[in-house]
Amino acid sequence: MNRGAGVGLAAIIAAPLALIFGLLLVVVILDEDSSDAAAAAGSCDLSGQITLVDTSALPGEVAGYSGRQLENAAIIIDVAASRGLSERAAAIAVMTAMRESTLLNLANAGTYTPPASWTGDWAAQRSVAILSVDYPNDGVADGDWDSVGLFQGRPSQGWGGDGEPAEQIQNLLNPTYTAGRFLDALVAVPGWENMLPAVAAQTVQRSAFPDAYTEDWQPALDVVAALVDVEVTRGECGQYPGTVSAGGWVKPVAGASYSSEYGMRINPVTGAFTEHAGSDFAAPAGTPIYAATDGVVVHVSCDRWEGRSPCNVQIDHGLDASGRRIMSLYVHMYPDGVFAQVGQTVSAGDHIAAVGSNGQSTGAHLHFEIWIDGDDVDPMNYLPTVGIAMP
Structure with a gap:
């Protein structure tokens, strides 16, 4: 039942914040002075302090969650309230627990099999994880690594503290305990309030499925609203902030400025006169990058690839009405700002990455390409044909 095991919360809390967050968050912190960047990142008004839940009158079911699941959600909300935190913090924590454990306090049966390449002491980790079946729980799962509990914390990574x-x-x-540990780590992240909820959760959890949290954002808002009577008119938080064209396309970065055109030019880094195979869109580091339209991720790399800088993500959008294969390419992200995975099916507006300045780059921007039958074309000429008006 664990759908995205988190790792290493204790390390995030215990180590000096400058060391932990300096590298990790360079890809997701937004420019404090850029209201356009904040809007693009899906920031929204969830800043009001959360209130305690009336546990004597919990609803029967909300967004498919009921009984013990809602009781656990109430505990998370109450921990946020006890810390004087916002509705947004509570909703991010509830969203994370939904994805990690379906809001159930799960024991670990110790049946996970590590990959053959892993050289750690699994027998020792397993012997600790299976202790969980001897204590009160909401169910026993097969186990993903040694993950235990509501947030699927791993004792081997320090989630359970320093005791025996x-x-x-x-x-x-x-x-x-676990809600407190998650929330303490969340609010220690600079700029977490203006991050997409999934990015904020991933910064703490370090999940193997970083963008999966997005699916649980609206249900989390619904649960928080039902338990503390918060107005949920803000379900767009964390979603693509614009509209999808009639052709099914979106702008890959919302609110960005057009900074460099397609074609031959002098490379600003090398000084060579070479082809620029895409269009550049300047935006603060960490600004969300969205899948331009529906497709399947066919390439993800943080090495140089096909002459492109790291990191790079390519999506295959299939054949158009004329039988041509359309693909899009996204370049210059930092490794921690790549959320897409090869084989992943994406929809127009899905959050796949964050703007960076990796490789041959003089500033934070997205280098965006359109390929038709394997050849790059000018995105600024192509996008209007699918309903996207570009500057």
């Missing part, structure tokens, strides 16, 4: 193994497991099966 049994004490760590009891901590991880205590929703108040």
